Amino acid sequence: MISDLEKAFLMKILIVDTETTGLTHGDEIVEFAGLLLERQGDRLRQIGRYDGLREPGCRINPHAEAAHGLSMSKLRGQRLDMSAVSDLFTLCDVAVAHNAPFDRRFLDTLIPESRSCHWLCSCRGIAWKSHGMPNGRLQDLLAHHGIDPGRAHRAMSDVVALAKLLARRRYLDELTAGVIV
16 A cells, blocks of 8 residues: 555656657657656656667668667668557656657657657756766766666667666656656
8 A cells, every 4th residue: 555655756757768860850760768667755666668660761861870870771661569659658757858859859740649748858957067967968977877878879778777877866856856746
């Protein structure tokens, strides 16, 4: 049985990342990853997870391909399980991305459920410099905290690494301060 006090600290947080064909408005998602966590007080527990690739309808910018390593030959025939992705957004109280405006721009086009989410940006929503960090770049933050980034610029590796960073409670508290669910 969950007490009223515990309910006050219960929140479902969806950490997301995308990899895209490029940076412009005409570009598309080629990889999506989402990790749904339930926060109860100081504890985080994984309650959902999805990672998938998607064949785009446009060409991949060579700079984007160099960053994430996803080529058209690797993406041919790949499709996201839209039901699984939609479910993650439907179940969450907040969606978190490192540079949320970028990811949200692409996700809102592809996943209607993401439009009604309360979004938080872990890059801008935490005063990283006040914590002694030189900047808010994810790879720099991970290195400073000794967190293995996995395969940088691959969606699930970035999501898992961000979850580990945010699990350091002061960061998650700072990011979610004022969010009422």
